[in-house]
Amino acid sequence: MASLVGRRLGALLADKGMSQKELAAKTGLTPAAISRYVSGAREPRPITIAAIARALNVAPEAITGNNNQKETDDAIRLIARNAHSLSEEQRAELIAALAKR
Structure with missing residues (x-):
């Protein structure tokens, strides 16, 4: 079951028309790490959330939720x-x- 962060990250990727692989390339993370975050298998650390937010051009709160x-x-x-x-x-x-x- 996807976590709140995973669900939001998946939705943001869909909204931006970006693949997990593209996000991985923009952030310097591995595609496997992005996959684990989207699926909810792992929660990204705050510094990783910041990097993902920059790559998606959104505020970190868009990923973490309020x-x-x-x-x-x-x-x-x-x-x-x-x-x-x-x-x-x-x-x-x-x-x-x-x-x-």
Whole structure:
């Protein structure tokens, strides 16, 4: 499952009409590294995000998302990890909330 950064990076590449290989060449990263970032297998370090943002001519926030979205994603992950301690009703509410996203 792609991470927030991976989904945003994939969308930006599509919007810019740029391939992962082209982005790799512009940033000096390997195509395999770009692929791992897009797929969500790895999260790029801040310096790498800055290099990717420069190559795509966007602000780093366009890749990372706003802090509110990241905080929400982190909260959802925390709740989901502890779902075993929720009641059936609470689990149903969690699933419904996730489905709305």
